[in-house]
Amino acid sequence: MPHNTKSVCIIDDDNMYINLVSKILELKKLSESVIVFKNGKEALDFFITSIDEDEYKSIPQVIFLDLNMPIMDGWEFLQEFDKIKDKIDKQIDLYVVSSSIDSRDIDKAKSIDLVSDYLTKPIKLNDFEKILV
Template sequence: MLDLILCVDDDPITLMLCKKVITKTSFSNTIVTAKNGEEALEYFDSIINKKEDTQLPQLIFLDLNMPVMDGWEFLDNFSSNKYSKVNTTKIVVLSSTIDPEDHEKSKKYPMVIDFLSKPITTNMLTYLESKI
């Protein structure tokens, strides 16, 4: 079981489903959410700027297609030196896209450990347990 997961998606129904499935399977103790990449980066900024040790998420579920800041922009920013203290967190792209180019593009980011299709399922979490 993981201690903390961050789910980044603009769809409130997807976020609710993520929370339900993760809670049902006891995959993580705590689930934090962000509605887009910008909110997710603000979350990591708050961790970086705190004086005391704050727990990092052990896994991020990241949607690609979001307003304000999409998943690709998040990955580009998260890969920068500014986030070098926190970008060891593993990321699973969880998207509705079926474009093989997106799948290939995600491989250029070392923190991305998998690319899975929405919606999240209990079988998916069982599969991911072996990769984390």
């Protein structure tokens, strides 16, 4: 099965989750590459650098963003990413992924234009397949 998604970005500080998702994407051949950032600041710096250096091909097509992380959490990342998204000449689908089932978090995330959907951890294989195939 060919890869339909060239690159996926995981922004999360949970190593076990990162390893699991990376392995699923690799075994099921759902993406050619996976970029991982441990917090929103690392990810934001990557996107800003990619824009500044006209490296749009390195920008992933899909982002899976956790909400609770150190340094810069998912909410702060969304605020800052919103300021630079118009400079990115590429369609990016951003999914908030969290263990929170609090309806306030879900409603808040879904109300943000950047967010394609809210997914609850653990993400099911068929959710990955729907998003990436």
